[in-house]
Amino acid sequence: MKIVTTQPVIVLKGLKKRYGIGDAEQTVLDGINLKIHRGEFIAIMGPSGCGKTTLLNILGLLDHADEGEYLLDGRSVDTLSNSRRARIRSEQIGFVFQSFNLIPRLNVIDNVALPLTYKGVSKTKRLMEASKMLSTFHLSNREYYMPWQLSGGQSQRVAIARALVNNPSIILADEPTGNLDSRSSHVIMEELSDIHQRGNTIIMVTHNPNLTSYASRVITMLDGKIASDTLTPRGKKTNIPSKRRLDERRKRSKSSKTKRQKEDK
Amino acid sequence: MRRPLVLYHLGCAYESLRANRSRTILTVLGITIGIASIIIILSLSTGAARIIKEQVSDLGGAVAVVRPGTTTDKPHIDSLTATLAGSQTASHLTEYDLEDIESIDGVTAAAPLMIIGGDVTAGKNTPEKVSIIATTPKLPDVTHLPLGEGQFLDEVTSDQTAVIGAQLAIDLFGTERVAGRTFHTHGQVFTVIGILKRQNKPINYNNIDFDHAAIISLESGKRFNQNIASIQQINIRANSHEQLPDIIKKIEDELTQNHFGEKDFTILAGDDLARPTNELFAAVGATLTVVAGISLVVGGIGVMNIMLVGVAERTREIGIRKALGASNSNIVWQFLLESLVMSLAGGMLGYGLGYLTAFAIARTFLPFNPVFSWEIVGAAFGTALTVGLVFGLYPAIRAARKDPIVALRNYH
Numbered sequence: 293m294k295i296v297t298t299q300p301v302i303v304l305k306g307l308k309k310r311y312g313i314g315d316a317e318q319t320v321l322d323g324i325n326l327k328i329h330r331g332e333f334i335a336i337m338g339p340s341g342c343g344k345t346t347l348l349n350i351l352g353l354l355d356h357a358d359e360g361e362y363l364l365d366g367r368s369v370d371t372l373s374n375s376r377r378a379r380i381r382s383e384q385i386g387f388v389f390q391s392f393n394l395i396p397r398l399n400v401i402d403n404v405a406l407p408l409t410y411k412g413v414s415k416t417k418r419l420m421e422a423s424k425m426l427s428t429f430h431l432s433n434r435e436y437y438m439p440w441q442l443s444g445g446q447s448q449r450v451a452i453a454r455a456l457v458n459n460p461s462i463i464l465a466d467e468p469t470g471n472l473d474s475r476s477s478h479v480i481m482e483e484l485s486d487i488h489q490r491g492n493t494i495i496m497v498t499h500n501p502n503l504t505s506y507a508s509r510v511i512t513m514l515d516g517k518i519a520s521d522t523l524t525p526r527g528k529k530t531n532i533p534s535k536r537r538l539d540e541r542r543k544r545s546k547s548s549k550t551k552r553q554k555e556d557k
Numbered sequence: 558m559r560r561p562l563v564l565y566h567l568g569c570a571y572e573s574l575r576a577n578r579s580r581t582i583l584t585v586l587g588i589t590i591g592i593a594s595i596i597i598i599l600s601l602s603t604g605a606a607r608i609i610k611e612q613v614s615d616l617g618g619a620v621a622v623v624r625p626g627t628t629t630d631k632p633h634i635d636s637l638t639a640t641l642a643g644s645q646t647a648s649h650l651t652e653y654d655l656e657d658i659e660s661i662d663g664v665t666a667a668a669p670l671m672i673i674g675g676d677v678t679a680g681k682n683t684p685e686k687v688s689i690i691a692t693t694p695k696l697p698d699v700t701h702l703p704l705g706e707g708q709f710l711d712e713v714t715s716d717q718t719a720v721i722g723a724q725l726a727i728d729l730f731g732t733e734r735v736a737g738r739t740f741h742t743h744g745q746v747f748t749v750i751g752i753l754k755r756q757n758k759p760i761n762y763n764n765i766d767f768d769h770a771a772i773i774s775l776e777s778g779k780r781f782n783q784n785i786a787s788i789q790q791i792n793i794r795a796n797s798h799e800q801l802p803d804i805i806k807k808i809e810d811e812l813t814q815n816h817f818g819e820k821d822f823t824i825l826a827g828d829d830l831a832r833p834t835n836e837l838f839a840a841v842g843a844t845l846t847v848v849a850g851i852s853l854v855v856g857g858i859g860v861m862n863i864m865l866v867g868v869a870e871r872t873r874e875i876g877i878r879k880a881l882g883a884s885n886s887n888i889v890w891q892f893l894l895e896s897l898v899m900s901l902a903g904g905m906l907g908y909g910l911g912y913l914t915a916f917a918i919a920r921t922f923l924p925f926n927p928v929f930s931w932e933i934v935g936a937a938f939g940t941a942l943t944v945g946l947v948f949g950l951y952p953a954i955r956a957a958r959k960d961p962i963v964a965l966r967n968y969h
Contacts, residue, residue, distance in 0.1 A: 378879065378885070383882070
């Protein structure tokens with residue numbers, strides 16, 4: 293599959309969102325225009341109520357915009373049916389939440405495998421994938437722990453593993469370190485940064501200005517509008533790592549695996 | 558095409574039902590009781606209805622019965638209020654009809670049944686539930702009446718003698734060995750010359766419980782009725798099953814002629830013999846099933862209630878699942894399968910419990926066994942499935958309609 297890196301992964305044109313009716317009507321997003329390219333790590337900053345989370349929900353297809361256009365991978369997603377949107381969520385979007393949102397009844401590996409379930413992957417295969425993903429986060433020995441047996445930092449790493457397991461085009465993180473102490477925050481940000489280095493697109497909402505140092509681009513929002521949009525030094529330096537690199541790496545590991553299997557035979 | 562997630566949802570359902578064990582058990586119990594009562598009623602009422610069919614086939618199927626009055630095909634529920642066919646019509650069947658029937662080719666035997674009211678007394682004992690039946694010595698040829706002791710009525714001994722049922726013997730004399738003892742009825746003395754074996758078949762096509770019957774000759778019976786024979790039923794046995802339809806036709810012609818061209822009688826054969834009784838049982842069964850159905854509805858409401866609680870409790874989980882790519886139908890199926898698992902488990906348990914109870918009841922109180930049939934199995938699981946579907950659908954749809962943003966926001 294050829295990936296066209298020149299095409300932006302997300303295009304927003306004049307996006308508007310209002311809540312409430314009549315006197316209580318409140319414009320949360322007021323004409324957002326935005327292009328996000330593959331491989332960017334975007335930090336969205338701004339005071340409470342400026343519309344960051346709403347923007348993230350719309351990007352993640354959990355919410356509808358009232359006006360404007362949203363192109364994901366060049367396709368308009370405004371008119372899609374609920375089931376199509378669910379499918380896009382399962383195939384192209386990974387969520388990381390402030391409160392981790394692991395399902396308490398499921399153990400770690402089942403939580404990580406959950407997105408694959410809705411993608412229709414067979415049980416054995418999805419457990420294998422989940423296990424592989426957990427090992428990259430050094431959580432292999434926690435596979436059969438229940439969520440309540442994990443620390444905050446571990447929970448968030450599990451949640452990130454879950455967001456990545458279906459190999460999404462974009463990862464949406466809503467204050468991923470909001471519930472963590474500074475040390476765990478650092479670990480999580482290192483993980484996200486690492487994921488970014490491997491070619492993933494990350495959009496992160498945060499309150500913490502310190503975290504913007506990890507991002508390649510910082511967007512500040514105010515009253516439903518984009519107030520500033522700047523590339524960080526890191527963004528200028530790395531110059532959009534292409535996803536191709538990651539795919540090539542995967543291909544390499546796959547071919548070496550098949551080689552190994554052949555040798556085994 | 559995506560892989561169906563039924564197995565995955567079943568696993569989920571199992572986990573979540575296990576997590577809330579006690580409330581699952583209580584909910585399943587509601588369904589179990591509903592299904593069990595339906596099973597009890599269906600198996601017993603079919604069991605009762607089957608008795609007569611078996612009696613008819615025991616006799617080789619070559620049996621027909623003439624009854625006064627006409628029967629029509631009624632809807633089942635009517636037979637609850639209607640009397641048993643013809644029992645309140647004045648009987649137009651006479652000895653002459655009987656003689657004519659006997660003379661028809663192919664009729665092996667024909668016996669009248671004249672049922673007489675009144676008490677039977679021996680010493681100080683006047684048992685209840687006694688039927689006095691006046692008939693001819695031919696009756697054992699038509700109806701299976703094994704003797705325990707003594708002999709049946711015959712041409713020689715017919716006057717002032719009686720053959721009595723085993724239970725009547727005990728009620729009158731305190732023992733079954735009563736040959737030669739006497740009892741009073743209608744101011745006359747009868748000598749017992751034979752005792753019937755215990756049959757334990759209160760339900761039969763004669764509508765007579767022979768265990769409680771005193772059988773006397775038609776001549777004696779007529780004497781109680783101002784010398785007029787008023788015959789409620791003529792039992793006929795044909796020499797073969799194949800000829801029965803022809804013979805019935807002949808009897809019909811003959812009797813219609815006797816009755817001035819008016820067909821004021823009914824001839825029943827084969828399965829029709831059992832029909833009036835069966836209709837009654839079916840009607841009673843249907844009514845009881847409706848009542849049992851109400852308990853099932855209550856059980857179903859329990860399922861819905863618990864599912865709604867479950868949906869509310871797991872709002873956040875629903876939000877997470879939707880954010881991770883679950884479609885609305887995924888969520889519907891997850892919750893629907895949970896309620897289906899509960900109702901089907903209830904169906905299975907109810908099926909077992911129902912049969913055990915039916916057997917216990919039948920063994921203790923009833924002269925017949927409950928019936929196992931695929932129809933009943935189907936009915937049990939069909940209703941269980943329907944209940945799960947009907948009462949699980951609304952909570953499941955409600956779960957699927959939850960807005961993921963609200964679901965994720967409100968339940969921190």
